Amino acid sequence: MRGASALDSLLAEFPEADLRVQVDWEPVLLSDIAAPLSTVLGLIRDQRVTQYWDPDRVVSAEFVRSVNANPARYGFDDPLPPEYIAWDNVAVFQRSARWGHDSPVPAFTSGPVIDAIAATRVAIATELAAARTVLE
């Protein structure tokens, strides 16, 4: 919850930036018995955000499948455990990233989100600067 609020505050630091955000809410804890309530969804107010309820954790499963298909591509030495759940995590992708058969390799990823805000700020700024350089 604090991570979601922190992410929204971070996005507010880039009000004019050309970025898109996908927020995936998934059940992980025993208390996650239903989709996030409006009060929870309201923690992330930025209009560049699309929010999803993912009761079957299909996005996490897809990330794990992609990593395990080629761990080295994602910077892992070994495959992730099959039951691994990707959550409380944030990933930043280059403007050229494209999701094909496997999920793209993020330019930056870390978690828990509340502890990764500073590094995420740097990653977003870096990618936005790179995008401006390409466009100029």
Place this chain on the structure above:
Amino acid sequence: MGVLDRESFTLGQPLVTTRSTRRSIAILAVAVVVVAGLTLAWLKLAPRHVPYGQSPLATLRSDSLADFRAAFNAADGQVRVVAMFSPT
């Protein structure tokens, strides 16, 4: 004042349990179950609203991962962020 049960005396020790107390406990238990059920129903069925300006909350299923992927690819040329949270 309730009527003491025969079981209310054990080895000469009077118990405080009476029929009325047992009935109160039963009523309380039913009330707890009803409230829990209503709360669960509300949690499951309450409408979800995202903040103004955002697309409505989308529910992903195993056959709709393509929608998530398509939304990601639709923002080609933009820096993208994906974040994953637990709702509680």
